[in-house]
Amino acid sequence: MLTTIEQLLLAGLMIGLVYGVVAICIGVIYNATQIVNFAQGEFIMIGGVTAWVAVNWWKMPVWMAGILAVVAGAVLALIIERAVINTARRFGPPMFTYVFLTFGVSIVLSNVALLLFGKNPMALDPFLGWEPIRFFGLSVPSQYALVIPLCILLVSSLVLFFARVPIGKAMRAAAVNERGAKIVGIDTAQLSMTAFVMSGAISALVGVFLTPITTTHYAIGLSLTLKAFAAAILGGLGNFRGAVLGGCVIGVVESLTAGLISSHFKDVITFLFILILLVALPRGLLHSLVEERERV
Amino acid sequence: MRGERSDAILTVDGISKRFGGLQAVSELSFQLFPGQVLGLIGPNGAGKSTAINLITGYETPDTGEIRLGGKRINGKTSHALSQLGLRRTFQTPRVFKRLSIRDNITLAEIGTGHGTAYNAPVLAALGGDAVIDLPASSLPMAGRRLVELARACTGTVKAVLLDEPSTGLVDDEKSVMKSVIRAIAAKGVAVLVVAHDIQFVLDICERIVVLALGSKLAEGEPGEIMRNPRVVEAYLGVGWDQHGKT
Amino acid sequence: MEEKKASASRRGVHVDPLAIAVTGVAVITIGWFFFPPYWLTVGTIMAMYSLPALGLLLLLGYAGQPSFGHAAFFGLGAYASALATTRLGWPSLAGAGLGIAVSAIAAFIVGMPLLRVRGHYLAIATLALAIIVQGLFENLTWLTNGVAGIGRIPSLGDTDVAFAITLGIATATYVVAAIIDHGRVGTILRALGDDEIAMASCGISPVIVKTSVFVVSAILASVAGSIYAHYLTYISPESFDVNASVLFVTMMIIGGTGRVWAGLIGAVVIGAIPAMLSDYSSYSALLYGIAIIAVLLFFPNGMLGIGQQIRASLRSFRRRGTAESADSISK
Numbered sequence: 001m002l003t004t005i006e007q008l009l010l011a012g013l014m015i016g017l018v019y020g021v022v023a024i025c026i027g028v029i030y031n032a033t034q035i036v037n038f039a040q041g042e043f044i045m046i047g048g049v050t051a052w053v054a055v056n057w058w059k060m061p062v063w064m065a066g067i068l069a070v071v072a073g074a075v076l077a078l079i080i081e082r083a084v085i086n087t088a089r090r091f092g093p094p095m096f097t098y099v100f101l102t103f104g105v106s107i108v109l110s111n112v113a114l115l116l117f118g119k120n121p122m123a124l125d126p127f128l129g130w131e132p133i134r135f136f137g138l139s140v141p142s143q144y145a146l147v148i149p150l151c152i153l154l155v156s157s158l159v160l161f162f163a164r165v166p167i168g169k170a171m172r173a174a175a176v177n178e179r180g181a182k183i184v185g186i187d188t189a190q191l192s193m194t195a196f197v198m199s200g201a202i203s204a205l206v207g208v209f210l211t212p213i214t215t216t217h218y219a220i221g222l223s224l225t226l227k228a229f230a231a232a233i234l235g236g237l238g239n240f241r242g243a244v245l246g247g248c249v250i251g252v253v254e255s256l257t258a259g260l261i262s263s264h265f266k267d268v269i270t271f272l273f274i275l276i277l278l279v280a281l282p283r284g285l286l287h288s289l290v291e292e293r294e295r296v
Numbered sequence: 297m298r299g300e301r302s303d304a305i306l307t308v309d310g311i312s313k314r315f316g317g318l319q320a321v322s323e324l325s326f327q328l329f330p331g332q333v334l335g336l337i338g339p340n341g342a343g344k345s346t347a348i349n350l351i352t353g354y355e356t357p358d359t360g361e362i363r364l365g366g367k368r369i370n371g372k373t374s375h376a377l378s379q380l381g382l383r384r385t386f387q388t389p390r391v392f393k394r395l396s397i398r399d400n401i402t403l404a405e406i407g408t409g410h411g412t413a414y415n416a417p418v419l420a421a422l423g424g425d426a427v428i429d430l431p432a433s434s435l436p437m438a439g440r441r442l443v444e445l446a447r448a449c450t451g452t453v454k455a456v457l458l459d460e461p462s463t464g465l466v467d468d469e470k471s472v473m474k475s476v477i478r479a480i481a482a483k484g485v486a487v488l489v490v491a492h493d494i495q496f497v498l499d500i501c502e503r504i505v506v507l508a509l510g511s512k513l514a515e516g517e518p519g520e521i522m523r524n525p526r527v528v529e530a531y532l533g534v535g536w537d538q539h540g541k542t
Numbered sequence: 543m544e545e546k547k548a549s550a551s552r553r554g555v556h557v558d559p560l561a562i563a564v565t566g567v568a569v570i571t572i573g574w575f576f577f578p579p580y581w582l583t584v585g586t587i588m589a590m591y592s593l594p595a596l597g598l599l600l601l602l603g604y605a606g607q608p609s610f611g612h613a614a615f616f617g618l619g620a621y622a623s624a625l626a627t628t629r630l631g632w633p634s635l636a637g638a639g640l641g642i643a644v645s646a647i648a649a650f651i652v653g654m655p656l657l658r659v660r661g662h663y664l665a666i667a668t669l670a671l672a673i674i675v676q677g678l679f680e681n682l683t684w685l686t687n688g689v690a691g692i693g694r695i696p697s698l699g700d701t702d703v704a705f706a707i708t709l710g711i712a713t714a715t716y717v718v719a720a721i722i723d724h725g726r727v728g729t730i731l732r733a734l735g736d737d738e739i740a741m742a743s744c745g746i747s748p749v750i751v752k753t754s755v756f757v758v759s760a761i762l763a764s765v766a767g768s769i770y771a772h773y774l775t776y777i778s779p780e781s782f783d784v785n786a787s788v789l790f791v792t793m794m795i796i797g798g799t800g801r802v803w804a805g806l807i808g809a810v811v812i813g814a815i816p817a818m819l820s821d822y823s824s825y826s827a828l829l830y831g832i833a834i835i836a837v838l839l840f841f842p843n844g845m846l847g848i849g850q851q852i853r854a855s856l857r858s859f860r861r862r863g864t865a866e867s868a869d870s871i872s873k
Contacts, residue, residue: 036662087839096608096661097838100795103610103665104838107788107831115828176316222784226673229666268677271670278667279655378745390740392733403733406726407745447744 007138008259009252014144014213016251017151020244021206022228024158025199027238031175032188032195035085035098036237039106041225043073043200047207048216049113052122062127066208073204074197080105081196086189106221113218121215124208143212150209154202155244162240167194175238223267227254230274234281250274297325302366305330305486306382306455311350311360312510313343320346322510323360328455328486333477335501335518336490339531342507344490345387348457352384353377365454379408381454385461389440393433397422397443400432401450408451417479418446421472438469445476455486462496474500498522506530559720566713570706582705586773588810589705589712591793593766595810596719597759598794604735605752607661611668612790614675615645615760617782619767621679624692624777634696638768642761649760650753657752664756672787679779691778698772708769715762731755763790785827792830795837 022040029037047069054065084101128142135144162168171191174181182188207216214220231250235242253273258266297309304327313321321343328334336344349355351362353374362369364382372380392400401415419428422442432443441461448456461477462470470493477500481487491497497504497518504521506513508530514521521527573585594612601607619641626637652671656664679686686692698704722728730751733741738748771777789812796812812833815826 036665038665084835084839093838094606096602096606099608099662099665100791100834101838103791104831104834107827108835111828111831115825222669223673226666226670230670233663233666264681265677268674268681271674271677275652275667275670275674278663278670279652373742373747374739375742375745375747378743384743386739386743390737390743392736392740394732394736395729399729399733402726402729403741403746404744406730407741444740447740451745 004138005256007140008255010135010138010140010144011259012252012255013248014148014151014251015255016231016248017148017155017244018206018210018247019224019228019231019251020247021151021154022203022224023232023235023243023247024155024240025203026228026232027240027243028158028171029195029199030232031238032171032191033085034095035102036229037196037199038099038102038225039080039109039221040199040203040228041221041223042106042109043077043203044207044210044224045113045216045218045221046076046109046200047073047204048124048211048220049117049122049207050204051208051211052124052216055124056122062124066205069204069208070201073207074201077196077200078193080200081193085192085196106225110218110221117218119217121217122211123215124211126212127209141213143209147209147213151206154206155240158202159240167191171195226271226274230277234277301327301329303330304328305365306351306488307361307363307366308347308351309361309363311347311357311362313346313350313355313358319510321350321357324507324510324512325360326505326512326515328488330454330484330486331481332503333481333487333489333501335497335504336488336507337492337494337497337504338507338513340492341509342530343510344507345459346510347507348384348459348488348490352382352457375407379452381408381452382457383408383448383453383455384457385441385444385448385459387460387463389437389444391432391435391440391443391447393431396429396431397435397446398428400443400447404447404450408453411451411453414453414480414483414485415446415449417483418442418449418476421476422446437464438466438472441465441473442476445480449480449485453485455488456480457488457490459490460492461489462491462493470496557720559717559724562720563713563717566709566716570709570713573705573709574702577702577705579701582701584814586701586705586708588814589708590766590769590773591812591814592712592810593715593769594759594763594790595793596715597762598790600731600755601759602794604731605657605755606735607657607752607756608665608791608794609668609756609759610665610791611670611672611675611787612759612763613782613784613786614668614672615649615763616767616770616786616790617672617675617679617779618645618648619764620771620777620782621686621692621767622764623768623771624695625685627696627772628692628694634768634772638765641764641768645760645764646757649757653753653756654749657756658749669787672782672784676779676782679782686779689779691776693776695771695775695777697775698769704773708773711765711769715765785830788827788830788834792834795834 022044025043026037026040029035029040050069050072051062051065054060054068055062060068084105085098088097088101126141126143127146131142132139133142133145134140135148162172167190170181170186171194173184174186174188174191210216227250228247231246232238232243234246234249235244250270250273254266254270257269261269297307300307300309306328308327309325310323311321311325312319312323324343324347326334336347338344346355350357353369353372353376356371360370364377364380369377369380369382392403395403401419422428422439432440435443441464445456445458445461458477461473465473474496477487477489489497489501501518503516504518505515506521506524506527513530514524514527516524569585573582577585594616598609598612601609619638622641622644623634623637626632626640627634632640648671652667653664656667680688682688698707723731730741730746733744733746734748734751734755741748741751770781793810793812812830815829
């Protein structure tokens with residue numbers, strides 16, 4: 001089905017937008033808390049898995065399963081923020097502690113999923129049916145027509161949120177100057193919770209929509225996290241437009257590699273590309289809000 | 297730069313720095329000469345710390361040039377500048393808490409060479425051999441500032457930039473710091489002192505540069521500066537008097 | 543000599559290289575004559591893991607940098623040794639040397655640019671590296687035999703010989719480390735752990751020091767990988783997956799920060815768990831994940847920290863009678 005360059009590009013764009021959205025979620029948490037969330041990919045998995053369980057075990061309609069998945073993502077994110085992150089905050093540990101903590105959370109979540117559901121991929125039926133549709137003149141799986149607009153909608157909403165809504169603006173302020181934000185009366189604890197809940201909910205939603213295309217299973221989290229990270233870093237950590245741009249770049253590279261070179265080497269080459277980017281441009285292509293205050 | 301002298305060890309020529317919407321430093325120029333103590337003062341937010349950061353490699357100037365011994369040093373890293381002899385101390389003294397005073401000095405020797413000519417007066421003020429093996433963490437603020445200064449005067453030293461060397465010190469300690477700074481300058485090192493404490497600066501500096509809102513407001517000898525109405529005006533909101541109290 | 547003793551005691555737990563050498567030789571001798579095979583096996587594995595544990599401890603404790611992909615260097619060492627000895631007929635030392643070279647170069651290329659920026663960049667990059675390296679092991683079948691793995695690697699010897707060799711290498715490494723720690727390098731490392739910016743003001747580039755630490759930690763992991771290959775005589779890509787990295791990360795955490803020698807005990811114990819559970823099952827990965835979180839939240843100072851915390855709570859317990867407030871645990 002996906003054999004022409006145009007189809008590969010579109011597929012790349014689609015998954016790239018997904019990476020972009022997840023990268024924004026990472027950026028949201030980073031801006032609000034300075035924490036880099038290694039468990040972000042697991043929220044996507046949780047979304048997909050919850051929806052699968054709801055549809056296959058509890059016989060719910062897809063729309064209800066989706067809502068449940070979003071709630072699950074939000075709740076889980078909140079639990080992690082309160083139980084793990086906030087506990088650590090109490091004794092003011094060095095920054096790398098948070099990195100390890102979220103990594104630990106990622107390991108725990110993925111292995112719990114493994115123990116509960118095994119290694120087999122879990123699938124959902126495409127929401128609009130199995131017939132391929134014509135999207136911009138190309139024949140593609142129908143789910144693309146949902147994922148792409150969803151991502152665009154999410155990105156626009158997020159950009160709007162951070163530009164207009166008070167708590168969103170507060171998060172941007174805290175990203176540039178945390179003490180200043182506190183002095184002005186911004187409740188950084190509330191920001192932290194909001195950031196995590198938003199990221200968890202949005203990632204879970206994305207996971208639900210993505211599952212019909214890629215299936216979900218216990219191990220997808222790590223790979224998604226890395227790629228979303230790379231997208232976020234490429235665009236400047238915390239910079240939303242950059243994240244989307246970075247995501248699309250990575251998505252297209254991955255898709256072209258899979259289609260033109262080999263699907264076995266897809267991951268190796270994509271991660272190699274990411275590694276080279278990280279090494280060559282550690283500060284990303286575009287500037288980020290937080291990096292400004294990294295200076296001595 | 298107008299009136300530029302070639303015997304300066306450090307020349308700052310028209311440097312500027314903008315952070316987002318804030319012009320922190322604007323077209324700043326001055327020179328530092330061996331054996332001279334130059335003061336850099338100004339109200340809060342005047343850009344003094346930014347200026348030091350620009351000169352010592354923690355930030356890169358947007359415009360202008362900085363020259364050490366005639367050679368352009370824009371964009372060089374802070375450790376490279378230290379090796380070239382451009383040293384600094386920090387607003388909050390950064391000593392290696394886990395190490396002894398002696399080891400603190402040793403690190404500067406490792407990085408910039410074994411010159412101990414300039415740090416002798418500082419070590420003497422600390423207490424010399426009697427204290428040199430104590431851990432740096434056991435010292436009070438004055439001691440830490442002296443350790444940091446001793447470190448900055450170890451090895452290759454052409455110019456030393458001191459960021460608020462008197463903050464947190466009581467009067468006796470300030471006297472000690474003043475005489476130490478004078479002793480270092482007497483050995484030929486160029487010294488720049490950034491301070492809020494105007495009396496401190498007036499006491500030891502032969503020449504003073506006044507910054508306000510990122511630009512040089514005035515430059516001259518202490519007496520001239522004190523009588524300059526624009527300088528007084530710049531500080532008006534803070535309301536200082538002859539005793540340097542704000 | 544006197545001055546060294548004074549500063550040594552204030553630096554914390556400090557071990558004499560001679561003491562290490564003597565202990566090592568003693569353990570080898572006792573083990574050789576008295577240990578049952580099971581102890582020899584566990585001992586060999588612990589000695590093997592004590593090498594990357596040291597490297598990771600330096601990396602985290604002094605350079606303050608997390609690495610999530612040390613399995614990459616471990617794997618590179620193992621495969622380099624395996625390929626060099628089975629395909630090229632090289633002697634095992636040369637194979638290990640190849641592993642060291644490859645790992646050092648990879649660490650340098652990845653480390654140098656990324657150690658200038660915040661730690662999470664390195665964490666991501668090393669994770670990517672680990673995935674890439676494992677992917678290469680799996681997919682470059684013409685070179686690595688893919689998932690089938692490489693067998694018939696020259697063995698370290700019988701159980702007791704393997705024990706002696708591995709423990710010997712570990713002892714030698716630690717003796718060297720202790721000697722270096724006493725000297726200028728030790729001072730530089732402690733300064734790095736204290737205040738990088740102050741170090742830069744002393745004319746020493748923190749990036750260069752951090753990169754060196756990273757390269758050394760990669761080399762240590764590589765040597766351990768080479769030992770692993772010769773010990774098992776068969777390796778396959780699945781031993782070098784994310785779970786292996788998780789093991790190394792857990793080791794890093796348990797080891798704690800700064801208190802080099804005591805933390806290693808905890809790290810090495812963690813390393814022995816796979817040997818005792820005899821497979822990299824998902825239970826062990828889950829356990830490690832929980833351990834990471836638990837240790838970081840409740841024992842932020844690692845193994846030695848636990849001792850500190852117990853002592854501190856005992857002290858505050860006794861003080862309650864005099865109505866003095868409980869001291870917070872000093873870092």
